[in-house]
Amino acid sequence: MTRTRRVLAAAAVVTLLAGCTTADVVSAPAPAASGVTVTDAEAPDVDVASLPDADAPAVPMRLADGLAPPTNRWFSGLVFGDVPQPVFPLPVSVGLTASGFAYGLPDVSADGTLVMGGHAAQVQADLGEPVTGVVSGYDAATVVVDLVAGDDAVLGTLRLTRGSPVVTYTAGRDQDLALGRPFAATDGLPADVAATDVEGRTHVLVGADGLDVTGVLAEDGTSLALAADDTVSWLVAPDGGEGSLGDLVEAVRDPVVAAEVGYATSADDVTTDLTWATAGGGPAVVVRFPHQGDAADDVTCGLGTYATVLGTADVCLATTLGWTVPAREPAAAPDLSGVDAGLRDELADQVRADAAAVLAEVRPADTYFGGKALARDANLWSLARELGLDGVAADLHDSLVTDLRTWTEPDGCTTRPERCFTFDGSLRTVVGQAPSFGSDEGNDHHFHYGYLLYAAGVLAADDPALGDDLAPVVDLLAADVAAGADVPVDGGAPMPALRVFDVVMGHSWASGQAPFGDGNNQESSSEAVNAWNGLALWADARGDDALAGEARWLLSAEAASARAYWTDFDTADPAVDGLEASVTSLVWDGKRERATWFSAEPSAALGILVLPVTGVSTYLGGDPDRVRANLVEALGTDDLWADPATWDVMFGDQLLGYAALLGPQDAAAALDVARDLPDERIDDGSTRAWLLAWIASRT
Template sequence: MTRRPFIAALVVVVAALTGCTASAPPPVAATTPAAVELLPAERNPAAAPLRLAEDLIPPTNRWFSSLVFSEVPLPVFPFPLAFAPTPTGFSLDLPTVAVTADSIATPFSGGLAVDLGAATFTVTAYDEVAVTLTYADADGAAIADVTIAEGWPAVGVTARRALPIAFGGSLASAGDGAWTMKADGTAFAVVAANAEARGDALEIPAGESAQVSALPVDAEPATWIAAFGDPVAGAVTSFEASATRGGEAASTRLEYTGTAGTVLVPFPGMAAAGACDLGSYDTAYGQVDACRGTTLERRVARISPRASFDLTGLDGEAHGELVDQLSADLAGTGDAPEDTYFGGKALARLATLLALARSLGEDDLAERAADLLEAGLGPWAQVDGCAARDERCFAYDARLHTVVGREPSFGSEEGNDHHFHYGHFLFAAGVLAEERPEAVEMLRPVMDLLAADIAAGGDPLPGLRVFDPYRGHSWASGLSPFADGNNQESSSEAVAAWNGLALWAAAAGNADLRERAEWLLSGEADSARRLWLEPTGLPDGYAHTVVSLTWGAKRDHATWFSDEPSAILGIQLLPVSPIGLQYLAGDPRRVALNVAGAGGESAFGGPLGDYVLLYSALAGPAALDRAEELARERASWDDGLSRSAALAWLAAVRLRSG
C-alpha cells in the first residue's frame, strides 16, 4: 500500500463480538506464502489485470474491480455516488432513482465531467472500501492521484505537479478556496485551498489537493463546504481485525483516516459518530443522511455457527422416521461431481447427513456418513492433486492471486463465487473434522488455502477477498465486467460460506480465524435478511417483497439462471441447514408474504421450489403442518438437499415452536 491523499484508505477495525475494545493486531492469516506454493500454478490468460501497480494483489470481488480488469473502463459506485473514468479524467455523478416493477436502479448517467488532461490511469493503492487511481500524461508521467471511497460523497484529487483541472460546469466562488457549480441537474462543490480559478478551470499547485463533492438537494452550500475542513496531505492505510469473544452482537468500525473532519454517508444499517445534519440523498435504499465525522459503525445480532439441528425432545416416531430416511439417503449417495460448485455442494449435503446422524445419536449411521465424506473429500484435499489430474483438485492462479478449481464452474476461474463454492468444502471439512479429529492434518493444507482465498489470506492472497465491510455483504463477481457494478445473488450461500469457515476454524483449532468467521457470518446474515429477504422502505412501483440480485447500482427481482418466481426466492434459501433457523425464522408474516409473492404452493413445484416449501414452514403453525404434509408427498429433492435433511428441518422448526 502507498501513501495517498484525503480518504486514501480506511482502518477497518472488526470487533467480532461486543464487550471488547477495538485493537490493532495483525490481520488473520489462515496460511502462508509457502503453502500457496505447494499448489500447482497456472495463469488465466483471459483475466489479466490491465491497470494495476506491479506491487499490488489484483483486487478481484471488489466494488471497483472493473477499474483494473475491464478493457473499456466502466462506472463504479462508491455509494452514494457514481464515478466513471474518461479518456482525460473522470465524471462524478449523483444517480437518480428509477423504479420499475422488477428493479430499483441508480445508473450512471453523466454528471460532472472533470478533465485532468490525462491519457491513462493505474490503480496504485486500495483497500476494501477505498481506491486510488494515479493518472498519467501521454508520456507516462504521473500528474494526479484520485481517490474514491464508499461512504464518502466526494472525490479527492492531489496534484503530482501543477495541474489544471477543467470542469463541465460554470464555477461560482463560494469563499476562499471553494467553488460551486451545477451539472446534469446536480449541485457540486470544490474545496481546494491555494487553487487559482481561471474561467471554468482551477490551477492546483503541485502537492496540493482538491475535493469535488456532490451536494444533497437540501444541503446548504456554505455549511456543506465548511464540513470538509482543510485539505489533508497524506493518509494512514491499513486493515485491522480484532476478535474478542463476549456479548451478543458483532460490530464493524470504519475509520476514515487522513482527515480531522469530513462528510460521510452511512450505508443503511450503519451509524455515524458525528451529527447527521448536512442533508440527505435519495438512493436505491431510500433516504440516507450526510453526516459529520470520520467514523462509521455497524452493530448486528451475533450468529453462532451451527452444523447440527437441535432435535432435543424429538418423539420416538419422528426419530424412527428420520433414522430410516437417513439410512436410505446414505445408501443412495453417489459420487460427487467434479467441479468446485456442484462437487462442493454434494459434499456439504453429505456432511449434513453426518451431522444429522450425530444429532440422532446413531453411531453406525455417523460412521457410514463419515466414511463416505472422508472418501469424497480425499481427492480435493491432495495439495498436489492437479499435478496428476484435471478434476477434483485445486491450483493457484499466479495472475489473479487466487485458488481455483481445475474443473471450474460459473466463472470461478475468473474469481466468481469463490465464497459460495469454498464455503461448501469448508463446511464439509469442519463437520468431518469434528467427527474425526485425526482427519484435520489430512484436510488442513487445502482447507486452509480455501479459507485464506476467501477471507483470511496473507501475501500473495488478499486479507479479505469478497466481503465489503461498508455495505456489510460480499461481492460475487471476480472481475465485475458490468455497467451496474459488482453484484451478489445468493445471500444464503454467502451466509453458509462463513458458517463453513467458522466450523472449519473451530475444528482446526484456529481461534483467530473463527472470530473473523463469526463476524463475517453475523454481518452477512444481517444483510441477507435486511437487504434481500426482508427489505423495508421499498419504493412505490416495485412489485415485490424481496430483492434477489443486489448490484452496486441497482436492486433486481431476478436471477442469472431463471425467471421463475420460485428460483428468485429459492436462491436466497439454499442450502437448508441449521444456520438458516437463526436468521430466516424471525418474522412469520414476512415469510408468508414472500412465499405468496413467489406463487404460494405453485412455487413448490418450480426451480428450487423445495427450498421455498421448507421456508414456508416458518410462516406459522398452519404453514408448518402443510409443509410437513407436502414434504412427505414429494418425490425428489434438489441435488444439494436430501429428504432426511428436509424432515430434520421441519422437525427442528416444530420443536422451536413448542
C-alpha cells in the same frame, strides 16, 4: 470476553493497545497502500507453493506492481477488462474517461422489479491528453487511481472513498484541468470555493491546504489552473441539507487519505467500526447506509440524505462510524431433541433411502456442485448419527472422507484434471479444477469453498486427526476467501486478505473481475452466509480462535446485510418507491433487481436467497410477516397450504424450509407437503431426509 480485530491498510504503522472492546484500540490509518488486512492477526500459515500452477494466461490489469489483485471488490471494474468500468463509491458514481474522469449522483428510481441508479457522468474533469487509470493503492474504504500518460508520467491522482459523496483529485504536475461545466463563487458558500448547479442540485468545488479555487478558476469557470500537488474535491450537496452544507464544505477542505475497519464480537451482537483518516485529522463527510442504522457511536448525522439503490443514506460528519448487528453462531444440524419417536422413525427410514441413493452416485467433479454434494452428504451423516443409524453413518463417513482426501491432495492436479486445486499466479487465487461459473476468473469462490469448508468442518469436529490431514488445502481455501492478513507469495504480490468481503457494506461480492457497467454484484446472499458458517465450523474444529472470531464477524455481518438488501429491506423507504418486488435477488452497486442469472421464475428469486437451509438459516426468520409476504410473491398465492402443487416449483424444498420459520403451525403444514414433494424439487445440495428433519425441528 469480546473478540476485537482491527482492519486497515497493510502498510500502516500503528500501535494497538490490549483490551476487550473497539474503544480500547488506538490507531491511525496510513494512506491507502496494499489492501485490507487484520492488523493484530498474522497471515495464515499456508503453503501456496504446495499447489501446482494453474494452466491459465496472465490476466491484464491496470494495477501498480506489488499490489494484491483486487478481485471481488466494488472497484474491480477499474482494474480488469479491456476498458475500465464505472464504479460506485456511493452515493456518487465515478467513471474513467479517455483523458480524465467523470462523476455524478445517480438518479435513483424504482419500477416493478427493478431499482435503478446507474452511473451519472454529470461533471467531467479532462486533462487534455490520453491517460490510463491505474489503481496504485487501496485499503478498507479508499481507492487511489493514478492517471498515467503515455510517457508513464502520473498527471494526477484520483481518490475515491466508499460511502462518501466526495471525490478528490491531486495534480501530478502543473496543469489545466477542464471541468466540462462552469463553476463559480456562490452566495451562501465561503468565498474561496466554487459551485455549479446540476439538475437542480449544488456541486461544490473545494480546495485543500488553503487553496482558493476561485483564484485558479478560468474566467469562464470551466477549467482549473492547478500547480503540482494541488488538491481539490467535489462535494455533491445532499437532499434536505441546506442548513448543513457549510459544515460539510469545511470538512471537505480536509480530504480523506485512508480508512480502516475494526470489529468486536460478543455473545449478543457484533460491532463494526469504520475509521477515516484525513490529512489534517478532522472528520470526514460520509453516509450511514440502511444496514448501519443500529448505531454504535455518537457521530453527527442527520445532515441531509441521498437516495441510493440500497435505500436512503443519512449524511454524517465522522471520524469513526460504528454499527451493531445481531450475533450469529455457526450451526449445522437442526435440533431434533423435541421430535417424537414416530417422526424419528420416519426420518430414519428416509435417511436410509437417501444414503443409499447418494452412495450409489459419483459426486460431481467441480468445486461448486462437488462442494454442494459433500455438504449435503455431511448433513446426511449428521442425521444418521443423531438417529442411531451406525451402519449408514459409517458408510457415509467412509465415502466422505475418501472424497475429501482426494480433493485435499496438494499435488492432485499434477496427475488429474479435476477434484483438485491449483494456484493462479496472475490473480493470486486458488482455483479448483474443474472450474465452474467462472471460478477460474475469480467468480463465486466463497460460494464454492464455503461448501467444502462446511463439509470439512462438520467431519473434523469429531476427528482432529482428519482435520490435520485436510488442513494443508482446506486452510488454503479459507485463506483464499477470508485470510486475516495478506498471504505472502514468492515472486510477487500477496494473496489479498478478505478477498470477497466489502467491509463498508457488510456483504460479499461474487464477480471476480466485475466486467459490468453497474459495478459488482452478488446473487445468493444465503450462500455467502453459508460460506462464513462453514468457515466458522472449520475454525472451531481446528481450535483456531482468531479465525473463529473473524468468521463470526463475517457471518453476522453478512446475515444482517442479506436481510437489509435482499430479503427484508424497508419497502416504505422513499428511495425504492415504485418497487413492487418483495425481494431483490441480484444486488449491484448501480441497481437491485428481482432476477437471477438462471431463471425468471419468482420461486427462483427467493429460493436462491434461502439455499442451503442449515442450522444457521434461522437468521432469515426474524420477521415472520415478511417471510410470508416473500413466499406469497414467490408462489403466486395468498393461501400457501390450500394446494400442495403450489410448492412444485424450482427450489420448492428450500421454500418449504423457509416456510417452517413462520412458526409451528406452518411448519406442520410444510412437513405434510415435504413428504410428497416431487423428487425433482429436492435441490442437489439437499435430501428429503434433511428437509424433513429441518422442518420437524421447527414444529
